[in-house]
Amino acid sequence: MRGFFERLQWRMAAWMQGRNGVDGLSNFLMGAGLILLILSVIPGLDLLSWVVLAVLAVALFRSFSKNIVARSKENAAFEQAVQKPKRWLALKRKAWANRKTTRYFKCQGCGTVLSVPRGKGTLRVVCPKCKTETTKKS
Numbered sequence: 818m819r820g821f822f823e824r825l826q827w828r829m830a831a832w833m834q835g836r837n838g839v840d841g842l843s844n845f846l847m848g849a850g851l852i853l854l855i856l857s858v859i860p861g862l863d864l865l866s867w868v869v870l871a872v873l874a875v876a877l878f879r880s881f882s883k884n885i886v887a888r889s890k891e892n893a894a895f896e897q898a899v900q901k902p903k904r905w906l907a908l909k910r911k912a913w914a915n916r917k918t919t920r921y922f923k924c925q926g927c928g929t930v931l932s933v934p935r936g937k938g939t940l941r942v943v944c945p946k947c948k949t950e951t952t953k954k955s
């Protein structure tokens with residue numbers, strides 16, 4: 818039995834040879850498809866299941882596609898598009914995790930997010946990007 822699974826694994830690996838595989842965009846499409854699938858259970862939203870099928874079909878097509886150049890171009894465009902929201906989310910997460918020790922605020926000159934330790938009285942803060950000076954209660 819073990820030999821069977823080993824051979825199956827080998828066959829799968831050989832079959833995936835030269836194919837795109839799962840990348841960030843495919844993962845995102847799979848996740849979006851699953852969320853839409855759950856939403857399609859709601860009465861009145863049953864047409865959504867066709868959208869789910871289409872989204873999952875695109876995800877599968879991308880994973881098994883042999884046109885790796887085109888797929889990686891699509892993935893790069895996707896990564897470029899989600900770069901800003903991802904960074905924003907990471908910053909929000911960090912600010913929430915450090916909320917008791919660090920105070921976050923935006924620079925009035927350029928909008929860069931700056932941070933000061935909490936409980937140190939009023940501090941003079943100089944933005945490292947635009948050198949704008951502000952005083953902040955920490």
Ligand SMILES: [Zn+2]
Pocket residue numbers: 924925926927928929944945946947948949
């Ligand atoms: Zn600044």
